[in-house]
Amino acid sequence: MANSMAKTISTPIDRSRPVISIRGLKKGFGNMQVLKGVDLDVYHGENLVVLGRSGSGKSVLIKIMAGLLKPDAGTVSVLGRDIARLNTKELQALRTRIGFSFQNSALYDGMDVRANLEFPLVRNKRHLSHSQIDAAIAKVLDDVGLSQTLYQMPSELSGGQRKRIGIARTLILQPEIMLYDEPTAGLDPVTSVEINDLINEVQERYHTSSVIITHDLTCAKATGDRLVMLSEGQFLRQGSFEEVFDTDDPKVKNFYNYNFIAGS
Amino acid sequence: MAYNFHPYYLNKHLNMNFGRFFLRVYAIWQFITRFFREVLLPPYEYKEIINQFFQVGIRSLSIITLTGFITGVVFTKQSRSSLAEFGAASWLPSLIAIALIRALAPLVTALIIAGKVGSNIGAELGSMKVTEQIDAMEVSSTNPFKFLVASRILATTAIVPVLAIYMGFVGLMGAYMNVHHNEQTSFTSFFQSAFMKITFLDVWVLLLKSAVYGFTIGVAGCFNGYNADQGTVGVGRAANTAVVVSMFLIFIEEMIIVQLVNYFKHG
Ligand SMILES: Nc1ncnc2c1ncn2[C@@H]1O[C@H](COP(=O)(O)OP(=O)(O)OP(=O)(O)O)[C@@H](O)[C@H]1O
Numbered sequence: 306m307a308n309s310m311a312k313t314i315s316t317p318i319d320r321s322r323p324v325i326s327i328r329g330l331k332k333g334f335g336n337m338q339v340l341k342g343v344d345l346d347v348y349h350g351e352n353l354v355v356l357g358r359s360g361s362g363k364s365v366l367i368k369i370m371a372g373l374l375k376p377d378a379g380t381v382s383v384l385g386r387d388i389a390r391l392n393t394k395e396l397q398a399l400r401t402r403i404g405f406s407f408q409n410s411a412l413y414d415g416m417d418v419r420a421n422l423e424f425p426l427v428r429n430k431r432h433l434s435h436s437q438i439d440a441a442i443a444k445v446l447d448d449v450g451l452s453q454t455l456y457q458m459p460s461e462l463s464g465g466q467r468k469r470i471g472i473a474r475t476l477i478l479q480p481e482i483m484l485y486d487e488p489t490a491g492l493d494p495v496t497s498v499e500i501n502d503l504i505n506e507v508q509e510r511y512h513t514s515s516v517i518i519t520h521d522l523t524c525a526k527a528t529g530d531r532l533v534m535l536s537e538g539q540f541l542r543q544g545s546f547e548e549v550f551d552t553d554d555p556k557v558k559n560f561y562n563y564n565f566i567a568g569s
Numbered sequence: 570m571a572y573n574f575h576p577y578y579l580n581k582h583l584n585m586n587f588g589r590f591f592l593r594v595y596a597i598w599q600f601i602t603r604f605f606r607e608v609l610l611p612p613y614e615y616k617e618i619i620n621q622f623f624q625v626g627i628r629s630l631s632i633i634t635l636t637g638f639i640t641g642v643v644f645t646k647q648s649r650s651s652l653a654e655f656g657a658a659s660w661l662p663s664l665i666a667i668a669l670i671r672a673l674a675p676l677v678t679a680l681i682i683a684g685k686v687g688s689n690i691g692a693e694l695g696s697m698k699v700t701e702q703i704d705a706m707e708v709s710s711t712n713p714f715k716f717l718v719a720s721r722i723l724a725t726t727a728i729v730p731v732l733a734i735y736m737g738f739v740g741l742m743g744a745y746m747n748v749h750h751n752e753q754t755s756f757t758s759f760f761q762s763a764f765m766k767i768t769f770l771d772v773w774v775l776l777l778k779s780a781v782y783g784f785t786i787g788v789a790g791c792f793n794g795y796n797a798d799q800g801t802v803g804v805g806r807a808a809n810t811a812v813v814v815s816m817f818l819i820f821i822e823e824m825i826i827v828q829l830v831n832y833f834k835h836g
């Protein structure tokens with residue numbers, strides 16, 4: 306079943322233009338080293354999947370890309386800017402070009418869907434008129450297929466709907482880079498497939514470069530143009546889905562077997 | 570079991586807790602200096618600040634009214650007999666006014682706000698932290714410290730003095746109703762004798778110390794919420810710690826402020 310879900314959409318990928326470039330990245334908390342020297346390029350137009358077990362530091366990696374955590378060592382350059390050297394203003398300006406879909410969706414539970422979508426817009430584009438704001442909200446809601454939820458509260462939405470609204474909230478600023486932290490975690494298989502399709506549609510329609518963090522191989526296969534595998538603070542393998550899993554390395558084999566045997 | 574009492578372990582245990590305690594005090598100190606930096610530097614979150622003023626003020630109005638009124642009535646009832654023993658029942662209004670303005674109104678208001686608003690802030694920010702809403706705000710190019718923390722601390726600092734004055738007034742109304750019922754004192758003569766012993770200094774001190782309590786409530790709620798971790802357990806703990814710590818500190822501050830005021834009054 307999983308094999309029939311390979312990615313069909315293909316957009317031009319420009320390998321000469323990295324949008325994110327990471328060299329020698331290290332990050333630890335207290336005595337625990339989470340990332341131990343990571344090198345990574347994300348190219349213009351591609352969907353890069355980062356695979357790894359729970360606790361392997363995937364969320365830490367993606368949060369460093371968005372400037373939410375500071376690296377201990379190494380350089381992280383996003384859209385040509387070295388993230389560690391930016392001041393607050395520059396970092397804020399850069400962040401409007403990056404969308405972040407959180408593991409728990411992170412919708413503001415005190416606000417309804419409309420206010421959630423409006424938040425990044427009114428705070429970053431203060432010159433917009435009411436009708437422009439309404440139009441932008443209607444468009445992203447339509448793009449994620451949830452126009453009917455405009456005045457619902459986050460607590461009234463299903464997990465899949467919350468994920469979609471979370472993605473819509475980042476799309477409203479038309480980002481150049483999308484960062485997805487576990488887009489399918491906690492969702493049933495059917496909803497997962499819908500989210501995978503949405504990720505590909507976003508790539509196609511918004512011409513984004515994306516980083517998709519996941520431990521779900523179905524998602525990896527369906528959305529990834531290229532995969533890298535994170536294990537014990539370093540990248541084990543990278544390449545297409547077939548290239549990554551065509552190996553005898555027991556760590557990689559275990560990951561594959563558990564996903565497809567235990568998961569289906 | 571026995572090893573607990575061995576000096577080596579005792580020493581180790583104490584060291585660890587002292588270390589942690591000072592780290593925490595340092596973190597709180599940093600949090601407070603950051604608050605002043607963020608409050609003073611633009612951009613200012615006017616809308617959210619006004620919103621928090623209303624949240625803190627309006628939502629506490631009914632409980633402050635109720636408790637203030639009851640405090641006034643009960644305190645009057647309980648004081649009457651002892652004053653009457655000395656034939657000083659006519660002192661009742663000014664005694665009550667002094668008790669309310671100097672001690673009861675600010676203290677009771679602060680404790681109620683600590684329980685109601687402080688826990689609310691701790692839980693709200695705590696759940697925003699553990700569900701990554703604070704991170705989401707940050708990637709939306711919004712400074713969550715300014716938006717969430719600074720506005721809430723400003724609101725509690727400004728609103729607790731207003732509520733304390735209000736409670737003093739409501740408490741006096743309660744006292745008046747009781748006195749009027751028992752001694753048939755008129756409204757004007759009650760308030761004339763009530764305010765006879767109240768000075769401007771008393772009112773200033775009331776405002777100042779309620780502001781200190783409000784600041785304490787805001788900082789305790791925001792610090793614990795903003796630094797919550799470990800999922801839903803952390804949220805509950807943040808709310809709980811916010812209340813316990815701020816109530817404890819309010820009593821300590823009350824004691825210090827009373828000492829200071831007496832020192833300045835009498836030299
Ligand atoms: N802010 C933090 N402070 C301390 N430790 C942290 C922090 N963030 C992450 N860690 C630790 O870093 C390690 C990697 O965490 P991370 O959240 O990146 O894992 P993950 O790969 O995303 O796992 P999952 O699939 O469960 O989301 C974990 O052991 C975690 O406890």
Ligand SMILES: [Mg+2]
Binds near residue numbers: 363364365408487
């Ligand atoms: Mg994670």
